[in-house]
Amino acid sequence: MKLHHVGFAALALSSIVVPVFAQDSADKLPTPRHALHVMENTTTVGHPDLRYEYRGMEDYSIGNYKNAMYDFQASAWYADKVSQVSVGLMYLNGQGVPKDPVKAYAWVALSAEREYPPFEKTRDRIWQQLTSDQQKQALALEQTLYKQFGDASAKPREVRALHDSWMDIFGLGAEPGFIGYSDMYISRGNANCESGDIRVCTDFYSKWFWVPKEYFGVRDAMWKGTVTVGNLQGVLKERPAAVQNNDNASRD
Secondary structure (H helix, E strand, O other), X not given: OOXXXXXXXXXXXXXXXXXXXXXXXXXXXXXXXXHHHHHHOOOOOOOHHHHHHHHHXXXXXXXXXXXXXXXXXXXXXXXXXXHHHHHHHHHHHOOOOOOOHHHHHHHHHHHHHHOOHHHHHHHHHHHHHOOHHHHHHHHHHHHHHHHHHOHHHHHHHHHHHHHHHHHHHHOOOOOOOOOOOOOOOOOOOOOOOOOOOHHHHOOOOOHHHOOHHHHHHHHXXXXXXXXXXXXXXXXXXXXXXXXXXXXXXXXX
């Protein structure tokens, strides 16, 4: 069940710079070194979700798991689903924290709130490994996490951060995209967006980078394709209907 250290780092880091990964493109993922290089040259101004996510990935890549966990949780506070799944996988593997499958499930389930296929598959695979008692504990913890880190609570924090930063940088009355508006590029099926560099796919002055609805839409689009997570492939047994109903109820 353990996800290989390098394999997870490569996937997680690559997720930042590649909008959509097709399953048959897994062998074309950027290396962690390349992904880190791109992160170092990508702005996170006004975006606390990206700022802490990037820091977490950098710390994770050098084995500084304690700091990585802190950063991922900080990013999770701002509705970052990649960071939430990262926290869960670190609990699963005991990286920077004691192994805890209950916490692993709860965090990964939280990350699957927006129904990203790879996160849902990872959640379901972890569920299968839990005992009956652990499943009960995991569901209870999942509900607790939703109250703090679910989109209903976390997205407004990111929205406020985007708005406040935009006002600080460009002033009252300025509208996103008023300078050098550029089109949004989303790769659908290829393992890159033009050169594979997120700077090609984004623009600091673009409307979508600052308008919350569009920004979250772009981030969601990055994960709506098909992708594999570590060795969590294969046909998965569905969780009990009662659990699925619980998930749906928690998101209403």
